[in-house]
Amino acid sequence: HSALKAAICLTTALVAAGPAMAEFQDRTFRVSNGINEDHPVNTGMKAMQACLDDATGGKMKMQGFWGGALGGDLQATQAVRSGLQEAVVTSSSPLVGMVPALGVFDLPFLFRTPEEAYAVMDGPFGDTLNEKLDEVGLINLGYWENGFRNMSNSQRPIKTWEDFEGMKVRVMQNNIFLDTFSNFGANATPMSFGEVFSALETKAIDAQENPYVTIDTSKFYEVQSYLSETKHAYTPFLFLFSKAIFNTYSPEEQQALRDCTIVGRDVERAAIQDLNQESLKKMEEAGLEFNTIDPAAQEEMLQKSQVVYEKHKDEIGADVVDQVQATLAEMRGN
Template identity: 50%
Template sequence: MPIHSRLSRFAAVALAAGLAAGAAQAQFKERNFRVSNGVSKEHPMGNGLAKMGACTLEKSGGKMKIQAFWDGALGSDLTGTQSVRTGSLDMVITSTAPVVSIVPALGVFDLPFLFNNAGEADQVLDGKVGDWFSAKLPAVGLVNLAWWENGFRHTTNSKRPITKVEDFDGVKMRVMQNTIFLDTFKTLGTNAVPMAFTEVYSALETKTVDGQENPFTNIENMKFYEVQKYLTLTKHAYSPTLVLFSKKIWDTLSPPEQTTLRECALQGRDEQRRANRAMEARSVDNLKAKGMAVNEIAPAEMQRIRERSSVIYERHAKAIGDEAITMVSSELKRIRGN
């Protein structure tokens, strides 16, 4: 084949590909979506959002941007979620726990010791069970793009290491704004106080509260080690993260724009979980190096803590709803092979 016809065939193919991409991209408008985060930008949420944003930019021919705001600058998890519902904010990254006051079924994830490991959580959330929960959100003005993670929660305080259930007695603990967490920590014996995440550091610093509970990554990212001496590995709950988009704004987007957001939120999810788990694996050492005293709880004492908190299941079953509880527990049985 003469060189010029080979070149022209190449040009024709390139032109056709360009036209197809152009046609798809014509369905994208210039967009700048603002997303609120309670944590600071070095958190693995930052890795996830960077990945998601690069993906939307690429798929939209540079038109769809995601602009992240950190440290609760646009509000706490709950106030951010309310802004997303009204459409004054595009997106919020939040734990499920603060959203339980809006969608009670999500409370199932806050039941103590529900998941044993991250693999179980992934299988439940990424499958039909996760979809069932996501399908509840449009009715309250929210679209969940994907399940990211906050992770397994552990306990810190400035009074003493927790080695048995009695050590919780009288410790003033900040908990998330959620009746299940409040009841769990009251039942364990603490003096539990609900509070927005954005207020926790200063509440710990001023000793308004003695302790709090969060995943390692948050303890490290928020520098709670500066104001907390003891870290006890309670692993009492796994917090899933919702990537919530405003339904009001969602309904104004073209189908390719919507598909792009969903696909890119999944790419973001894989990167966010990877980064979160990598950081989690290093966190205990980092927190020790920052001066925290870290302790585990002996298995027999852990069993007593589990038993004490097991009443939470029955007490909150009605509020959460049987359907949600049955679905998650039968899926867990299937995954565990029993």
């Protein structure tokens, strides 16, 4: 009679779920990633999928593509924008051509802690940027984490900004990063992420900058000798959905997507925080020489970078820069 009991339970569940489930259709959507499958974004996507299974009775399925298999950040985002592809997890930095206000995240040394970044992104300021993304056909379902960016290179430890002199540094396709590193005396070269490994390997470039977990999972450390903890920027991942496709979904489907992206975000952020030091340790064990930057040298880098703030403020939007700085000042109790 346990089979009968199970059948009764199942029937009750189906009846209970019946009206809601009618709002969900079978949908499979593609999520493009530049990073590899062993990055915590995948951990977050698994949690997001479990949440979607619950919320939609298993009707909504995500299919992750990794290592730029569907194109680099910019290319994949264009495809999402034009409705050819459903979703992309991308850095904000290559998208400043579409939404200049996103450049705020590229300003050197803006955030000091992940908690500051979370509070700004998940609050009203993040919503302001989401509205601007919406205007160009992109629904930002949530700010996931890439993280604080640090330097790797094949030449020497970076301890002060002067150590950048003449170094060939790959930067993202973003003028704020380009100017930040040029201003330090580096030979900054914009390049898409997919080209970085081989450019480092062939010594076409000496250096790149990314969070530890990305340097680890994308294997850049295999062709680098030095790691320097500059924490010169915190850049987020945006979980972008095609507005053209999103608009064809029912309100219930849209809500499930929004809610579950936030569930995934929290799991992903926690996974990165867990993995950060582990990735660093692994890379040191692989033979990379590691150094931190002393606070005075860090402060000097920040001061030296003020010209970058001045130069880019208008193009980001003076109101946007003022808003984030006011929010941070308030949080810091200044």
